[in-house]
Amino acid sequence: MLKSPTDPRWLPCALEGLDGLLVDHAHCEKKAAATALSLVGAYPERERLVRQLSALAIEELRHFRAVLDQLQARRLGLSRDRGDPYAKQLMQHVRSSGEARLMDRLLVGGLIEARSHERLTLLAGGIEDPALAAFYASLARAEKGHARLFVELAEGYGGEGPVGERLDELARHEAEIVAGLPLEPRIH
Protein backbone atom coordinates (compact mmCIF):
# COMPACT_ATOMS: atom_id res chain seq x y z
CA MET A 1 0.00 0.00 0.00
CA LEU A 2 2.80 2.45 0.83
CA LYS A 3 4.73 4.14 -1.96
CA SER A 4 7.95 4.67 -0.02
CA PRO A 5 9.83 2.87 2.73
CA THR A 6 10.67 4.72 5.93
CA ASP A 7 14.00 6.56 5.88
CA PRO A 8 16.63 4.18 7.34
CA ARG A 9 17.72 6.97 9.71
CA TRP A 10 14.32 6.86 11.44
CA LEU A 11 14.88 3.66 13.46
CA PRO A 12 18.13 4.76 15.18
CA CYS A 13 16.48 8.12 15.93
CA ALA A 14 13.41 6.35 17.39
CA LEU A 15 15.54 4.01 19.52
CA GLU A 16 17.60 6.91 20.80
CA GLY A 17 14.45 8.70 21.93
CA LEU A 18 12.51 5.65 23.05
CA ASP A 19 10.86 7.34 26.05
CA GLY A 20 9.43 10.14 23.93
CA LEU A 21 8.46 7.66 21.24
CA LEU A 22 6.43 5.65 23.74
CA VAL A 23 4.54 8.77 24.82
CA ASP A 24 3.87 9.68 21.19
CA HIS A 25 2.78 6.12 20.50
CA ALA A 26 0.25 6.23 23.35
CA HIS A 27 -1.27 9.35 21.81
CA CYS A 28 -1.41 7.64 18.39
CA GLU A 29 -3.41 4.73 19.79
CA LYS A 30 -5.77 7.14 21.56
CA LYS A 31 -6.27 9.08 18.32
CA ALA A 32 -6.85 5.85 16.38
CA ALA A 33 -9.71 5.03 18.76
CA ALA A 34 -11.08 8.58 18.50
CA THR A 35 -10.91 8.53 14.68
CA ALA A 36 -12.78 5.22 14.50
CA LEU A 37 -15.50 6.63 16.74
CA SER A 38 -15.66 9.86 14.78
CA LEU A 39 -16.35 7.82 11.61
CA VAL A 40 -19.10 5.96 13.46
CA GLY A 41 -20.55 9.34 14.42
CA ALA A 42 -20.36 10.67 10.86
CA TYR A 43 -21.89 7.60 9.15
CA PRO A 44 -24.37 6.10 11.65
CA GLU A 45 -26.51 4.59 8.87
CA ARG A 46 -23.67 2.43 7.48
CA GLU A 47 -24.19 -0.75 9.43
CA ARG A 48 -20.98 -2.55 8.53
CA LEU A 49 -18.88 0.54 9.19
CA VAL A 50 -20.55 1.12 12.56
CA ARG A 51 -19.99 -2.47 13.68
CA GLN A 52 -16.43 -2.82 12.46
CA LEU A 53 -15.15 0.61 13.46
CA SER A 54 -16.73 0.50 16.92
CA ALA A 55 -14.91 -2.83 17.40
CA LEU A 56 -11.75 -1.15 16.12
CA ALA A 57 -12.20 1.72 18.60
CA ILE A 58 -12.27 -0.79 21.46
CA GLU A 59 -9.14 -2.52 20.18
CA GLU A 60 -7.26 0.77 19.73
CA LEU A 61 -8.23 1.83 23.23
CA ARG A 62 -6.82 -1.48 24.48
CA HIS A 63 -3.61 -0.67 22.63
CA PHE A 64 -3.62 2.74 24.28
CA ARG A 65 -3.89 1.15 27.71
CA ALA A 66 -1.19 -1.39 26.89
CA VAL A 67 1.17 1.44 25.92
CA LEU A 68 0.21 3.25 29.14
CA ASP A 69 1.34 0.12 31.01
CA GLN A 70 4.67 0.29 29.20
CA LEU A 71 4.98 3.95 30.20
CA GLN A 72 4.17 3.14 33.81
CA ALA A 73 6.73 0.31 33.87
CA ARG A 74 9.33 2.91 32.86
CA ARG A 75 7.98 5.48 35.33
CA LEU A 76 7.01 7.76 32.48
CA GLY A 77 3.87 9.86 32.44
CA LEU A 78 1.63 10.79 29.56
CA SER A 79 2.50 14.37 28.68
CA ARG A 80 0.48 16.63 26.42
CA ASP A 81 -0.32 15.49 22.90
CA ARG A 82 1.99 17.43 20.56
CA GLY A 83 -0.46 17.13 17.71
CA ASP A 84 0.00 15.18 14.54
CA PRO A 85 1.24 17.10 11.48
CA TYR A 86 1.40 13.83 9.51
CA ALA A 87 -2.30 13.02 9.92
CA LYS A 88 -3.26 16.68 9.56
CA GLN A 89 -1.48 16.96 6.20
CA LEU A 90 -3.03 13.72 5.01
CA MET A 91 -6.51 14.93 5.96
CA GLN A 92 -6.01 17.93 3.70
CA HIS A 93 -6.30 15.53 0.75
CA VAL A 94 -9.70 14.24 1.86
CA ARG A 95 -12.42 15.45 -0.52
CA SER A 96 -15.11 17.57 1.04
CA SER A 97 -18.42 15.81 0.58
CA GLY A 98 -20.52 12.79 -0.15
CA GLU A 99 -19.25 9.33 -1.07
CA ALA A 100 -15.89 10.77 -2.09
CA ARG A 101 -15.34 12.03 1.45
CA LEU A 102 -16.26 8.69 2.96
CA MET A 103 -13.91 6.85 0.60
CA ASP A 104 -11.04 9.24 1.31
CA ARG A 105 -11.47 9.14 5.07
CA LEU A 106 -11.38 5.34 4.98
CA LEU A 107 -8.37 5.21 2.67
CA VAL A 108 -6.45 7.78 4.71
CA GLY A 109 -7.25 5.66 7.77
CA GLY A 110 -5.85 2.64 5.92
CA LEU A 111 -2.65 4.47 4.96
CA ILE A 112 -2.03 5.65 8.53
CA GLU A 113 -2.46 2.05 9.72
CA ALA A 114 -0.14 0.80 6.99
CA ARG A 115 2.58 3.30 7.98
CA SER A 116 2.09 2.39 11.64
CA HIS A 117 2.43 -1.28 10.73
CA GLU A 118 5.68 -0.58 8.89
CA ARG A 119 7.18 1.44 11.72
CA LEU A 120 6.07 -0.83 14.55
CA THR A 121 7.63 -3.72 12.62
CA LEU A 122 10.90 -1.76 12.42
CA LEU A 123 10.72 -1.12 16.17
CA ALA A 124 10.05 -4.81 16.86
CA GLY A 125 13.23 -5.65 14.95
CA GLY A 126 15.36 -2.93 16.53
CA ILE A 127 14.43 -2.81 20.22
CA GLU A 128 16.83 -4.75 22.43
CA ASP A 129 14.47 -5.47 25.35
CA PRO A 130 12.86 -8.76 24.23
CA ALA A 131 9.56 -8.11 26.02
CA LEU A 132 9.15 -4.66 24.46
CA ALA A 133 10.19 -6.02 21.05
CA ALA A 134 7.52 -8.74 21.32
CA PHE A 135 4.98 -6.12 22.35
CA TYR A 136 5.75 -4.13 19.21
CA ALA A 137 5.63 -7.23 17.02
CA SER A 138 2.12 -8.04 18.26
CA LEU A 139 0.89 -4.46 17.77
CA ALA A 140 2.43 -4.39 14.28
CA ARG A 141 0.38 -7.45 13.31
CA ALA A 142 -2.79 -5.76 14.54
CA GLU A 143 -2.09 -2.59 12.54
CA LYS A 144 -1.68 -4.64 9.38
CA GLY A 145 -5.18 -6.04 9.89
CA HIS A 146 -6.52 -2.54 10.47
CA ALA A 147 -5.06 -1.27 7.19
CA ARG A 148 -6.85 -4.11 5.39
CA LEU A 149 -10.10 -3.39 7.26
CA PHE A 150 -10.16 0.26 6.17
CA VAL A 151 -9.45 -0.60 2.54
CA GLU A 152 -12.11 -3.34 2.53
CA LEU A 153 -14.65 -0.90 3.95
CA ALA A 154 -13.75 1.62 1.23
CA GLU A 155 -14.11 -1.08 -1.42
CA GLY A 156 -17.47 -2.12 0.01
CA TYR A 157 -18.81 1.43 -0.29
CA GLY A 158 -16.99 2.56 -3.40
CA GLY A 159 -16.62 -0.38 -5.79
CA GLU A 160 -13.13 -1.76 -6.42
CA GLY A 161 -12.02 0.14 -9.55
CA PRO A 162 -12.04 3.77 -8.39
CA VAL A 163 -10.89 2.77 -4.89
CA GLY A 164 -7.64 1.33 -6.23
CA GLU A 165 -6.89 4.47 -8.22
CA ARG A 166 -7.73 6.78 -5.36
CA LEU A 167 -5.69 4.71 -2.92
CA ASP A 168 -2.75 5.05 -5.29
CA GLU A 169 -3.13 8.84 -5.42
CA LEU A 170 -3.46 9.19 -1.67
CA ALA A 171 -0.50 6.85 -1.12
CA ARG A 172 1.63 9.11 -3.33
CA HIS A 173 0.61 12.09 -1.19
CA GLU A 174 1.40 10.08 1.95
CA ALA A 175 4.90 9.32 0.67
CA GLU A 176 5.50 13.04 -0.03
CA ILE A 177 4.24 14.02 3.41
CA VAL A 178 6.48 11.48 5.15
CA ALA A 179 9.48 12.68 3.13
CA GLY A 180 8.78 16.29 4.16
CA LEU A 181 8.50 15.69 7.92
CA PRO A 182 11.52 16.04 10.22
CA LEU A 183 13.10 12.84 11.56
CA GLU A 184 11.95 12.55 15.14
CA PRO A 185 11.36 9.83 17.73
CA ARG A 186 7.68 9.68 16.84
CA ILE A 187 5.58 7.00 15.20
CA HIS A 188 4.81 9.26 12.22
Ligand SMILES: [Fe+2]
Ligand atom coordinates in the same frame (compact mmCIF):
# COMPACT_ATOMS: atom_id res chain seq x y z
FE1 LIG B 1 -3.41 0.31 17.43
Ligand SMILES: [Fe+2]
Ligand atom coordinates in the same frame (compact mmCIF):
# COMPACT_ATOMS: atom_id res chain seq x y z
FE1 LIG C 1 -4.65 0.48 14.29
